[in-house]
Amino acid sequence: MDSDINTSAPATIDVVAARAQLRQDAACLWIALALKRPAARLHLYNGTPVEATLVGADAELTTINVDALRTPLGTYPRASLRANDCRYMVVDLDD
Numbered sequence: 001m002d003s004d005i006n007t008s009a010p011a012t013i014d015v016v017a018a019r020a021q022l023r024q025d026a027a028c029l030w031i032a033l034a035l036k037r038p039a040a041r042l043h044l045y046n047g048t049p050v051e052a053t054l055v056g057a058d059a060e061l062t063t064i065n066v067d068a069l070r071t072p073l074g075t076y077p078r079a080s081l082r083a084n085d086c087r088y089m090v091v092d093l094d095d
Contacts, residue, residue, distance in 0.1 A: 003076035006064040008011060008013045009079060019046060026061070029055060030057050031054065033054055033091065034054075036056060036093070037053055037055060037067075038053070038054055038091050038092050038093055039051065039052075039053060039054075039087055040052055040053070040066070040090065040091045040092065041046075041089070041090045041092075041093075042064070042081065042086050042088075042089045042090075043086070043087045043088050043089070043090075044085050044087060045085055045086075045087050046085075048071070048072065049068045050069060050071045051069075052066035052067065052068055052069040052070065052079070053066060053067040053068050054066055054089075054091060055067055055078075057083070061083055062082065062083050062084070063081065063082060063083060064080070064082075064083055064086060064089075065078075065079075065080050065081075066078070066079050066080075066081065070083075072086040085093045087088075
């Protein structure tokens with residue numbers, strides 16, 4: 001399949017700046033969430049919704065750290081969830 005897009009070409013300055021801004025925005029979001037420690041409802045890919053207090057995430061955003069994880073099997077005082085297992089997350093910022 002022919003394509004007009006050269007994927008091996010170096011990124012332009014605008015693309016590099018946009019990526020840097022996105023990384024900075026994501027870091028600011030996770031810092032704010034870690035400071036607030038909001039309640040969150042995580043919907044996992046296996047269809048299981050779980051509730052917890054959001055603590056933060058690792059630098060690569062591969063692990064989400066929570067407290068008071070409430071699952072159908074019980075409550076865990078602290079847990080680390082693989083971000084790839086989480087379909088989406090609803091965070092309560094009204095507290």
